[in-house]
Amino acid sequence: MAFRDILGQELAVKCLTRSLARDRITHAYLFTGPEGVGQNEAATILAQSLNCLENSRGPCGSCSSCRRILAHNYPDVRRVLPEGNNIKIDQIRALRKDIYYRPLEGGYKVYIISEAHKMTIPAANSLLCILEEPPPYAVFVLLTSQEAKLLPTIVSRCQRVAFYPLTLTLIQDKLEAEMGLGREKTGVVAALAGGSWDRARELVESGRAGAVQREILTLTATICSGNRAGEWQVGGEWEKNEDLPLLLQQLLFWFRDLLVLKETGSGELLLHQEEIPRLRQMVQCYSRRGLLEALLAIQETMGLLTTNVNTRLALDVLMGRIKPHGVPII
Numbered sequence: 001m002a003f004r005d006i007l008g009q010e011l012a013v014k015c016l017t018r019s020l021a022r023d024r025i026t027h028a029y030l031f032t033g034p035e036g037v038g039q040n041e042a043a044t045i046l047a048q049s050l051n052c053l054e055n056s057r058g059p060c061g062s063c064s065s066c067r068r069i070l071a072h073n074y075p076d077v078r079r080v081l082p083e084g085n086n087i088k089i090d091q092i093r094a095l096r097k098d099i100y101y102r103p104l105e106g107g108y109k110v111y112i113i114s115e116a117h118k119m120t121i122p123a124a125n126s127l128l129c130i131l132e133e134p135p136p137y138a139v140f141v142l143l144t145s146q147e148a149k150l151l152p153t154i155v156s157r158c159q160r161v162a163f164y165p166l167t168l169t170l171i172q173d174k175l176e177a178e179m180g181l182g183r184e185k186t187g188v189v190a191a192l193a194g195g196s197w198d199r200a201r202e203l204v205e206s207g208r209a210g211a212v213q214r215e216i217l218t219l220t221a222t223i224c225s226g227n228r229a230g231e232w233q234v235g236g237e238w239e240k241n242e243d244l245p246l247l248l249q250q251l252l253f254w255f256r257d258l259l260v261l262k263e264t265g266s267g268e269l270l271l272h273q274e275e276i277p278r279l280r281q282m283v284q285c286y287s288r289r290g291l292l293e294a295l296l297a298i299q300e301t302m303g304l305l306t307t308n309v310n311t312r313l314a315l316d317v318l319m320g321r322i323k324p325h326g327v328p329i330i
């Protein structure tokens with residue numbers, strides 16, 4: 001993998017390749033942005049570029065150093081991950097001990113700290129001491145999705161490289177090319193992934209995207225058939241579902257699709273490309289105002305469920321607010 005393979009992050013890639021081309025390597029980089037949008041890959045490629053035996057600055061990807069860095073089997077590139085919920089002081093102490101030994105093989109010792117915002121305060125202070133006077137061969141790459149939680153004194157010592165959420169179309173293209181999903185299935189998964197390729201892949205591989213989709217189709221079939229008793233059972237089932245936030249998210253996308261269909265009459269912009277016939281059928285029973293009310297109700301429920309609310313009751317109220325006020329659809 002090379003920098004050009006990191007899709008959708010042109011600014012970050014430009015910043016890193018420029019820094020390498022001009023031999024202006026800083027001692028600490030801070031990669032910010034949502035998880036799973038290329039930071040890990042970029043950190044690995046930076047470490048390879050700094051230690052590539054071909055000195056290609058590309059990197060070459062095939063020399064022994066490049067291959068071992070990719071396999072996490074290279075002595076001068078270390079990765080620090082949270083142990084449990086935190087990165088602890090002992091982990092940074094171990095790093096401090098290691099850093100003063102010169103590189104064994106390469107030109108640089110690279111320390112990649114994932115989820116850097118999870119450092120405890122003592123750990124962060126300990127890292128700060130190293131960042132104040134790092135040895136010339138040391139390069140730190142801190143990765144974070146929550147920059148605001150880092151000590152400002154750490155942020156100010158790093159060169160910030162921003163990564164951004166991937167576009168819907170880019171994630172759809174990757175789902176199609178790398179996971180063999182039909183284009184009509186990719187819209188919802190990409191929307192649920194919220195700009196993160198890692199999340200999109202996980203949703204498909206774990207089967208969660210499929211399971212959530214089936215629940216939504218069951219609910220909409222219940223609403224369409226006018227099965228009022230069935231609607232009241234949904235709250236009880238969803239309450240026990242571990243993926244409740246995801247269910248509500250997709251329900252929101254479903255009603256968003258209904259609204260788009262109501263306003264445009266066209267299926268082109270819909271996320272649920274596979275379900276256009278059902279959406280067309282369902283939209284006839286809702287007024288524009290009814291759809292806006294349903295969208296509002298779902299968003300309010302999503303907010304309520306992050307507080308200490310009675311989940312079953314909140315879901316029951318939601319079901320009452322999203323059904324059409326009219327005769328059954330089928």
Ligand SMILES: [Zn+2]
Pocket residue numbers: 051052053054055059060061062063064065066067
């Ligand atoms: Zn190489």
